[in-house]
Amino acid sequence: MFKKVKTWGPALALISPTLVLLAVFVYALIAENVRISMTNQHTARPSSDFVGMENYFRLFGDADFQHALRNLLLLTVVFLAGTLIFGFLWAWILERPAFGEGFFRSVYLFPMAVSFIASGVVWRWLLSSLQTDQSGGERTTGLNRLLDSVGLGFLQNSWWSDPNWGIAAIAVPAIWQLSGYVMALFLAGFRGIPEELREAARIDGCSEWKLYRYVIFPQLSPVMLSAVIIIGHMSLKLFDLIRAIVPDANTYDIQVPATMMWVKYIGSDYADSAAIGTIMLVLVALVVVPYLVYTSRQEKR
Amino acid sequence: MATVTFDHASRLYPGTEKPAVDGLNLEIADGEFLVLVGPSGCGKSTSLRMLAGLEDVNAGRILIGDRDVTDVPPKDRDIAMVFQNYALYPHMSVADNMGFALKIAGVSKEERAERVREAAKLLDLEEYLDRKPKALSGGQRQRVAMGRAIVRNPQVFLMDEPLSNLDAKLRVQTRTQIASLTRRLGVTTVYVTHDQVEAMTMGDRVAVLKDGVLQQVDTPRALYDRPANVFVAGFIGSPAMNLLELPVTDGGVQFGGMTYPVPRDLLGEAHGSTVTLGVRPEDLERAEDNHGLAVFVDVVEELGADAYVYGHTEFDGKRYEITGRVDGRTPPVAGSTVYVRPKEGHVHLFDTQTGLRLGEHAPGTPEASVEDLNVPVEAGKTAD
Amino acid sequence: MKASRTKERVTWIIISVLVLLYALFPVVSIMATSFKLPSELTSGKFLPSSWTGSNYEQILVGSAQDLFLSSLRNSIGIALIATFIAVVLATLCAYAIARLDFPGKKVILTTALAVSIFPVISIVTPLFNLWRNIGLYDTWPGLIIPYLSLTLPISIWTLAAFFRQIPWELEQAAQVDGATTWQAFRKAIVPLAAPGVFTTAIIAFFIAWNDFVYGISLTSTEAARPVPAALAFFTGASQFESPVGAISAAAIIVTIPIVLLVLLFQRQIVSGLTQGAVKG
Numbered sequence: 001m002f003k004k005v006k007t008w009g010p011a012l013a014l015i016s017p018t019l020v021l022l023a024v025f026v027y028a029l030i031a032e033n034v035r036i037s038m039t040n041q042h043t044a045r046p047s048s049d050f051v052g053m054e055n056y057f058r059l060f061g062d063a064d065f066q067h068a069l070r071n072l073l074l075l076t077v078v079f080l081a082g083t084l085i086f087g088f089l090w091a092w093i094l095e096r097p098a099f100g101e102g103f104f105r106s107v108y109l110f111p112m113a114v115s116f117i118a119s120g121v122v123w124r125w126l127l128s129s130l131q132t133d134q135s136g137g138e139r140t141t142g143l144n145r146l147l148d149s150v151g152l153g154f155l156q157n158s159w160w161s162d163p164n165w166g167i168a169a170i171a172v173p174a175i176w177q178l179s180g181y182v183m184a185l186f187l188a189g190f191r192g193i194p195e196e197l198r199e200a201a202r203i204d205g206c207s208e209w210k211l212y213r214y215v216i217f218p219q220l221s222p223v224m225l226s227a228v229i230i231i232g233h234m235s236l237k238l239f240d241l242i243r244a245i246v247p248d249a250n251t252y253d254i255q256v257p258a259t260m261m262w263v264k265y266i267g268s269d270y271a272d273s274a275a276i277g278t279i280m281l282v283l284v285a286l287v288v289v290p291y292l293v294y295t296s297r298q299e300k301r
Numbered sequence: 302m303a304t305v306t307f308d309h310a311s312r313l314y315p316g317t318e319k320p321a322v323d324g325l326n327l328e329i330a331d332g333e334f335l336v337l338v339g340p341s342g343c344g345k346s347t348s349l350r351m352l353a354g355l356e357d358v359n360a361g362r363i364l365i366g367d368r369d370v371t372d373v374p375p376k377d378r379d380i381a382m383v384f385q386n387y388a389l390y391p392h393m394s395v396a397d398n399m400g401f402a403l404k405i406a407g408v409s410k411e412e413r414a415e416r417v418r419e420a421a422k423l424l425d426l427e428e429y430l431d432r433k434p435k436a437l438s439g440g441q442r443q444r445v446a447m448g449r450a451i452v453r454n455p456q457v458f459l460m461d462e463p464l465s466n467l468d469a470k471l472r473v474q475t476r477t478q479i480a481s482l483t484r485r486l487g488v489t490t491v492y493v494t495h496d497q498v499e500a501m502t503m504g505d506r507v508a509v510l511k512d513g514v515l516q517q518v519d520t521p522r523a524l525y526d527r528p529a530n531v532f533v534a535g536f537i538g539s540p541a542m543n544l545l546e547l548p549v550t551d552g553g554v555q556f557g558g559m560t561y562p563v564p565r566d567l568l569g570e571a572h573g574s575t576v577t578l579g580v581r582p583e584d585l586e587r588a589e590d591n592h593g594l595a596v597f598v599d600v601v602e603e604l605g606a607d608a609y610v611y612g613h614t615e616f617d618g619k620r621y622e623i624t625g626r627v628d629g630r631t632p633p634v635a636g637s638t639v640y641v642r643p644k645e646g647h648v649h650l651f652d653t654q655t656g657l658r659l660g661e662h663a664p665g666t667p668e669a670s671v672e673d674l675n676v677p678v679e680a681g682k683t684a685d
Numbered sequence: 686m687k688a689s690r691t692k693e694r695v696t697w698i699i700i701s702v703l704v705l706l707y708a709l710f711p712v713v714s715i716m717a718t719s720f721k722l723p724s725e726l727t728s729g730k731f732l733p734s735s736w737t738g739s740n741y742e743q744i745l746v747g748s749a750q751d752l753f754l755s756s757l758r759n760s761i762g763i764a765l766i767a768t769f770i771a772v773v774l775a776t777l778c779a780y781a782i783a784r785l786d787f788p789g790k791k792v793i794l795t796t797a798l799a800v801s802i803f804p805v806i807s808i809v810t811p812l813f814n815l816w817r818n819i820g821l822y823d824t825w826p827g828l829i830i831p832y833l834s835l836t837l838p839i840s841i842w843t844l845a846a847f848f849r850q851i852p853w854e855l856e857q858a859a860q861v862d863g864a865t866t867w868q869a870f871r872k873a874i875v876p877l878a879a880p881g882v883f884t885t886a887i888i889a890f891f892i893a894w895n896d897f898v899y900g901i902s903l904t905s906t907e908a909a910r911p912v913p914a915a916l917a918f919f920t921g922a923s924q925f926e927s928p929v930g931a932i933s934a935a936a937i938i939v940t941i942p943i944v945l946l947v948l949l950f951q952r953q954i955v956s957g958l959t960q961g962a963v964k965g
Contacts (some may be wrong), residue, residue, distance in 0.1 A: 011790075014781035018774045018797060018837055025812075026800050026834045032811035093700060104701065106951045107708045113947040114712060115895035117913040118936035121929065122715045176711065184955045199355050200388035202375040203459075204402035204449075214401070218392040237804040240897035240913070247917065258806050265902070270810050277807030288802045292795065 030281065037274035044268040055275040065276075068255045071167040072283075075256060076235040078168045082175030083231050084224070087182025094183070095190040105187075108180035116177070120244020123173040127160055127245060160246060166253035170242055177241075178234070182227045189223035190216075229291045233284050257283075303456040305329040305352065305489055309361035312347050312513075321347045323513040324361065332487045334480065335518075336504035338494055340536070344513040345493045346461055352491060353459050354378050365456055381450035382459040386466065387442050389434040389449075396421075396430040399448045420448045423482070440471050447479065451486065458483060458490040464499065476503060497537050501525070509533050527649075531656040534579045534649055540609060540624045542579045545594075546653055548617070549574055554650075557594030557616070559642055563650065567660040570652065576659065577651040582609065584647035585625040587633075593642035596623045601632050608632035612639070712940070719933035740934035749919060749931055755907040756915035760939070763825055763911060764893040767832035771840050771889045774833070776882060779844035784853065794841075801838035805831075809902045816903060823905045831899045836889040843888060843957045847881025884953040887946055894943060912939045 037055055039048045059065045090108050111119070160166040193216060201215045239258040243249060249259040249266075257276050264273035307327040313320045322344040329335045337345040350356040352363055354375035362371045370378050381402070389398050397404075399420060400413045408416075421427045424444045434442055443463060450458055463479070464472045480503045483490045494500055500507045501521040508518040509532070517529040528534035534542050547554040553562040554576055561578070568576065588594075596612040610625040610633060625641060633639045650659040719740050721733040744753040781787075782794055812831060813822070821827035851874065859869035900914035910918075916935055919928040947954060 011781045011785045011787040014777040014785075015793065018778045018841070019793065021774070021830075021833060022797055022800055022837065025830055026803065026808065027796075029808040029811045029815070030803070032815075033808055036810060036814075090704065093697075093704070102951070104704070105955070106948050107705060109947055109951055109955070110708055110712070110944065113891070113943045114940050115897070115913055115936075115943070117895075117897050117916055118715065118940050119711055121916070121932050121936050122711045122718065125718070125929070126711065126714070173711070176707070180708070188955075194386070194388070196384050196386055196388040197390065199353075199375075200382065200384060200390075201401075202355070203353055203378075203380060203382045204453075205376040205405040207376060210405055214405070215390060219390075221392075233802050237806070239806055243897070243917075258804070261806060265810060265813075270814070274810045277804070277810060280804045281807045284802055284804055288799075292799075296791075 033274045033277050033281075036270055037272075037278050039271050041271045042269045051271075055271050056279070059272065059275055059279070064252070064255065065257070065260065067163075067252070068257050068260045071254065072236065072256045074165070075167045075171055075174075075238065076232060078171035079174050079178075079235045079238075080228060080231055082171060083179045083182045084227060086175060086179035087227065088186050090179060090183035091186035091190055094187055105184075108183050110180065111177045112180045114177070116241040117244045119173060119177060120241055123241075124245045124247075127169055127172065160254050163253050167256065170238075170245060170254055173245065174235070174238065174241055178231060182231065185223050185227050185230075186220065189220045193219055225291070229288060232287050236280060236284050236287065303366035303489060304331050304364075305335075305457055305491065306364040307348070307352075307361070308364065310348070310351055310358050310363050311360040312344075312351055312356055313359045320359070320513050322351065325515055327508060327515065327518060329489060329491065332484075332489055334483055334490045334492065334503060334505045336492045336494060336500040336507045337510060338497055338500035338507055338536075339510035339516075341495060342512075343510040345495075345510050347513075348510070349459050349461055349491055349493045352457070353380060353382055379456045380459055381453045381455040381457075382461065383446045383450050383463040385462045387434075387446040387463075389442060389445055391434055394431050394433055395426060395437070395445050395448075398434065398445055399452045402449070402453045416452050416454075417448075420452045423451065424448050439467055440475065443467060443475060447482070451482075454488075456489065458488050458492075460490065460492045462494055463492075464494070465496075472499075479503070498539060501537065507537075509536060511536075527658070528579075529658050531577055531579070531651045534651065538581060540582050540626075542581050542649070543585070543621070543623050543625075544577055544579045544651075545621055546575050546617075546619070547578050549576060554578055556642060557614075557640070559588070559592050559594075561643060561648065564660075567650065570659050571650075572652055572654040575653045577653045577656070578643075579649035579651065580643040580647065582624045582626040584644045585623075585641045586644050587627070588640040588642045591640045593640040594623075595638055596625070596641055597638050598633050598635050601635050603629060603632060605629055610639070715933045715936055715940075718929060719937050721930055723930055740930040741938075743931050744935050744938075749935075751907065752915055752918060753912075753935055756910050756912045757939070759825070759828075759907075759909055760894060760911040760913075763828050763832065763909070764890055766825070767829045767836060767893045768886055768890040770829070771833050771836040772882060772886045775837055775840035775844050775885060775889075778837075778841045779848050782841070782845045783848035783851075794845075798838045798842055800834060801842070805835065805896075805898050809898065812899075813902060822903060823909050825909055827903050828899055828909055828911065831903065832893045832896065835896065835899075836892050839892070840885045840889050843885045844881055847884070847957075848878065851877045880953060881957075884950065884957040887950055887954060888957055891943060891946070894939075 038050055038052055040051045040054075041047050094104055094108075160169040162169075197215060198211060201211045206214065237258065238256070239262065242254055242256065242259055243262070246254050250263045251259075257280050261273050261276035261280070264270075264276065305327075306329070307325045310322060310325045311320045312322040325344075325348055327335075337348055339345050347356055351358050352365075354370065354373060358371050362369055364370065365378060365380070390401065393401065396414075396417050400417045403413045403416065417430070418427070421430055424447060426441070426444055426448055429437060429441060429445075434445065437445065443466070446463065450460075460479075464475055467475060476499060479492075492503060494503075501524070504521060506518055506520055507524055509516040509524070511532050517524060517533045519527075519529075524533060524537050528537060528542075531544060535544055545556075547556060547561075549555075549568055549571065550560055552565065553560040554568075555561075556578070563576075594614055596610075596614045598610055598612040600611040602609040602611070606629045608627050608629045610623075610627055612623050612625075614621050614623055623641070627633070651657060652659055717732050720736045720738070722735065722737050722739065725733055725735075739747075743749050778797070782790065816822040816827050821830075853874070855873040855877070856869045859873040860866065864872060895913065896911070897913040900911040901917060904910040904914060907915075912935065916932050919932050919935070
């Protein structure tokens with residue numbers, strides 16, 4: 001008994017404040033959230049009749065919610081593809097020994113440091129599809145105007161104001177913001193591959209392309225997987241950026257579960273809002289849990 | 302199979318003034334095992350990497366066979382290299398590692414598997430073919446690295462300190478394996494090491510480098526018996542040769558209380574009033590009549606059959622460390638003073654100013670000639 | 686050979702310029718907007734034709750002063766306190782994880798870290814209810830506590846990685862050299878651990894500072910509303926004036942400290958943020 005205390009004691013003393021805090025304010029609240037999601041508290045007036053999975057069934061049957069889920073999928077795919085491509089390219093450029101690495105690393109990371117809300121201000125303007133009336137006729141704004149002025153007018157589009165593909169426009173600022181982070185991940189991955197290995201591959205007859213194809217890429221795959229998981233779960237949670245670009249959360253074009261939940265929450269439909277929250281939680285878990293299991297298995301081997 | 306020629310090859314790293322390799326001239330015969338040896342920073346690895354195409358050649362040429370490869374990228378040189386840290390691809394199995402070059406070269410799957418299997422058999426790696434490098438011991442990894450080179454059947458093997466990551470016992474074993482293997486395959490091999498014992502035991506010929514300059518290239522025996530200059534004399538041999546700066550007297554050099562006789566014409570070659578005399582530890586003998594150099598014994602290392610005596614002596618205001626090898630049964634006592642002299646005919650004389658060996662026929666190496674200094678020996682024939 | 690080098694260099698410079706444009710354009714444009722007069726906001730020009738400090742005036746001493754300055758005070762106070770508590774708790778935890786071996790370590794660590802992947806927004810509803818019942822709604826503690834749950838997991842993660850790299854034998858070496866237990870810890874371990882703790886603090890601060898979801902859903906007045914949430918409440922000087930200029934000015938003010946931190950400590954931050962993700 002005493003021995004048990006001795007092994008557990010110090011560790012427990014050190015970690016218990018954190019454990020208690022997280023247990024009460026995260027896990028208990030998640031449980032509470034699940035409970036609310038199974039009640040019929042659809043208005044500000046307290047009401048807590050248990051209705052089981054009814055809210056969930058209704059939500060999944062709801063065309064608006066299905067649209068939000070579809071948007072979320074599209075957002076995640078574009079966001080992932082964008083950050084991976086840019087992040088890899090940036091890392092690839094920096095990975096060659098060149099001047100000013102520290103400086104460029106800062107530049108790439110710079111967007112990440114800016115809060116979504118602050119950058120949202122400018123993206124709202126950049127991604128605007130509004131036409132403003134001015135003396136001298138109609139003028140476009142933001143990126144559309146910019147594209148026009150550099151002769152890429154055909155690239156002009158309605159950005160997020162499109163019910164089918166609008167959400168992809170939201171991914172543009174998200175990509176801008178996070179490709180620096182993905183770059184840092186890839187760069188660390190590149191740095192982990194010893195120079196000797198590239199030399200060996202060259203001597204084994206590899207051209208530059210084959211060197212990447214057979215030697216570099218396969219070794220970057222764990223990093224790539226990490227990046228996919230990190231960016232993927234961020235995308236599922238994305239809310240403040242959408243909110244900053246499109247202040248009215250109840251905008252059909254860019255509706256995702258997070259914004260829809262917000263709309264329900266503001267409208268005091270706590271049961272539905274909690275149900276959407278739970279669904280998001282499950283979605284994130286579906287992405288992350290298999291990854292955690294996989295990595296811990298890898299470690300054991 | 303091919304010869305390798307360094308023709309005044311130089312490498313100057315950007316931002317440095319002194320070339321890392323300075324006008325290297327070296328001809329390596331077909332099938333020869335040549336060792337590049339020298340202290341760290343001497344340019345031996347750089348020379349090898351120039352041959353591999355991993356370093357630019359700033360001046361001069363490098364030829365493999367009759368083909369000038371100076372500006373040919375590594376992938377087109379038909380060479381294989383064993384790296385110091387093996388550079389195995391961590392994501393590939395042993396078999397894939399060994400067959401990788403063939404895969405890149407477009408060799409069919411069946412032939413690849415066949416050749417990998419042959420090499421694995423040769424290296425006793427058959428049961429590990431499916432493992433990843435991570436799951437292998439250091440010695441096994443080393444063999445995989447060798448296997449990767451063998452499978453390709455290249456024109457030249459390049460080896461960059463391939464044994465330096467192995468423990469002492471394994472190093473000695475592997476050393477003989479590599480030497481016999483490359484001779485059996487008959488592939489020209491250039492081998493880099495900082496370890497002169499490795500150099501002496503493995504090489505058909507050994508090239509000694511220092512500060513980017515080739516000092517001497519010869520068979521191990523000749524290097525030991527006729528070092529071309531003070532550096533080679535001190536570098537080759539363990540324990541190192543004793544080197545003493547001695548005043549020239551009438552008819553010889555002043556060796557403590559005795560005069561060591563040296564022919565007059567030889568002394569005439571030397572610049573200045575002193576010459577540097579080198580004598581190997583085993584070539585020192587005790588002067589029972591106290592007629593020799595007085596050495597104060599600091600430490601005696603008894604190795605059973607032999608004993609090494611480490612001592613020092615002082616003259617002309619300079620202190621010299623002296624090492625001698627004596628019979629293990631009658632070693633001197635630490636703290637005592639013994640008198641030593643060189644065995645007749647077993648000294649090496651060098652010009653103190655230039656460091657170069659004096660005379661073509663120095664005492665002690667009667668029949669060696671200087672002409673064969675840089676002439677390749679025939680393949681597969683070791684000096685002894 | 687020379688020619689290809691020059692060509693490579695030129696390509697590289699072109700790429701760099703493009704990258705610079707890409708990375709800096711949005712921020713530069715917020716900055717430009719923050720110096721524009723309200724009448725110019727819709728001109729569509731990138732740079733203001735006449736530079737004005739009126740937006741900064743408006744939020745620092747003018748009509749939006751109350752809204753902005755109080756939220757700035759809230760943000761600084763709340764983020765600093767949350768960072769401090771998080772770092773202290775995380776240090777204890779990370780020490781236990783890195784140095785002590787106890788049953789269930791892995792499970793505890795995983796459950797603690799799993800918190801960082803949960804969508805913050807999912808627990809807003811119950812938190813809102815709870816806070817209203819116990820009177821924490823719209824108060825500093827009401828934000829500090831959820832910020833702890835936000836920052837703790839990543840802080841523990843980063844610190845544990847740092848602590849694992851510390852050669853703890855140094856402590857014993859110092860004791861052998863005659864130091865007391867406390868001296869050994871103080872002189873040998875603290876200097877090694879300090880950079881890790883510092884990096885963690887920056888990352889934690891950065892998360893608390895940039896939070897929006899809790900900020901907007903758990904506050905209702907200037908008593909506790911942090912800057913990112915306050916930005917959403919900005920209005921123009923009159924009903925017909927767009928608040929974009931003022932918002933931009935505020936965004937610049939809140940972004941500057943973070944950007945400075947990142948630029949100064951990018952190396953540490955990168956290693957802190959990538960350590961967990963890159964180990965295969």
